Amino acid sequence: MTADFERDLRDVMVAQTSGAVAPADLAQSVRARFRRRRRNRRIAAAVAALAVAVAVPSGVRLASRPDAGRQQITAARPAPGAGPRGPSSPTSSPTPAPTSVPTPTDEAIRAAFLLAFTGNTPSAQALAAIEDGPSVAAARASLLAAHPALGSTLKVSVDSVVLTDGSHATVSFTLTYNDPSLPASEPGPGSDGGSMLSTSGKAIRTAAGWQVTRASYCSVVGLAGTQC
Amino acid sequence: MATEGVLRVLERDERAFEEFVSRSGNRLLRNAILLVGDPGVAEDLLQGALERTYRHWSQVSTGHPEAYVRRVLVNAAASRWRRRRIREVPLEAAHDIGRTYDPDRLSLRDGLTRALMALPVRQRAVLVLRYFEDMSEMEVALTLGCSLGTVKSQASRGLARLRTSSHLDDVQPATRRVR
Structure with a gap:
């Protein structure tokens, strides 16, 4: 009877739900909702960065994030044009406010981070996406040799890109990997015991296009105990 | 150029996501309806779950995206239930005192839905996955991230409560009579 x-x-x-049909444009709605939220996050980040720029009249941009408990891989760096004038210059002006990134630039920056940090990107492509790539070739090879699982499991998703001027951007991104020998910031989204690390880094526009800055790449590699 | 290669990968991911939603959307929506009772709420819940899936698509797509969405749906339904339970009127009471116009309640007309809504969320999720999704107990345990024993006990308790639920009087009288 059971x-x-x-x-x-x-x-x-089955009978009571058989009439339910998902909207034909469900995927588009989801993407639109995702982009709306992402845009709102960018605006919030831009407002926060503007607040920092106004609060720090020395012209030095602080690359801090509100979630201070997370790993910070970016260091304070001078805002464009701020260095020569110095903090006491009476003519120094506030750092230009970051702006939302136009889509092609946004995509190019995202592509650079994907290439640089995805574990199975061919070496030449990964290094081409990093500022002064050849100088970090040995560190990259050392990292992958020390943690072979990264080659197949290290993935990156870019959460937000904020353009700070025409050739620099701050990028929030999330690394997921499955390697018990590496530190975990938080559990990954899957049920496979993977780990997730949310952090931020810098992108720079060079003659080769948008690239991950060498300092940002080396900071992430440094978290795994490998020095550039 | 390397950048173009990555852009091609992104486009491929977009297409894969669309195909996944197109292939699984109806089933996931029905799953969500059984979890929360109200089709409108279920659609919103599903959109949220798919948005999260889309955000992590590059990782999720390498595994079992449908299982991932189901797990997000159950967790979202549980969170929603925790937020609402303080101000919700018990279904039995609402039924007894007669109904006024309330869109949330209109969706609860079906006996099965009412009976399911009277169960704790996790118990409901176990039954939906076990019988609507036709999963094995082990698959349910993996999807919900709990032990096999928990699935067995939750399914057993859930079925027992459904059998004695007055909401199912009209649903399957034949099997209820012989228990």
Whole structure:
């Protein structure tokens, strides 16, 4: 009788929901919702960065994030044009406010981070996406040799890109990997015991296009105990 | 150029996500309806779960994206239930005192939905995955991130409560009479 009840239950569940149909544009709605939230996050980040720029009249941009408990891989760096004038210069002006990134630039920056940090990117492509790539070739090879699982499991997703001027951007991104020998900031999204590390880094526009800055790449590699 | 290669990968991911939603959307929506009762709420819940999936698509797509969405749906339904339970009127009471116009309640007309909504969320999720999704107990345990024993006990308790639920009087009288 139990089997009968279970079979009936299954049939009733199917029958009572069979008329429900997902909207034809569900995927588009999801993407639109995702982009709306991402845009709002960017605006919030830009407002926060503007607040920092106004609060720090010395012209030095602080690359801090509100979630101070997370790993910080970016260091304070002078805002464009701020160095020569110095902090006491009466003519120094506030750092230009970051702006939302136009889509092609945004995509190029995202592509650089994907290439640089995805574990199975061919070496030449990964190094081409990093500022002064050849100088970090040995560190990259050393990292992958010390942690072979990274080659197949290290993935990156870019959460936000904020352009700070025409050739620099701050990028928030999330690394996921499955290697028990490496530190974990938080559990990954899957149920495979993977780990997730959310952090931020810098992108720079060079003659070769948008690239991950050498300092940012080396900071991430440094978290795994490998020095550039 | 390397950048173009990555852009091609991104486009491929977009297409894969669309195909996944197109292939699984109906089933996931029905799963969500059984979890929360209300089709409108279920659609919103599903959109949220898919948005999260889309955000992590590069990682999720290498595994079992549908299982990932189901797990997000169950967790979202549980969170929603925790937020709402303080102000919700018990279903039995609402049924007894007669109904006024309330869109949330209109969706609970079906006996099965009412009976399911009277169960704790995790118990409901176990039954939906076990019988609607036709999963094995082990698959349910993996999807919900709990032990096999928990799935067995939750399924057993859930079925027992459904069998005695007055909401199912009209659903399958034949099997109820012989228990």
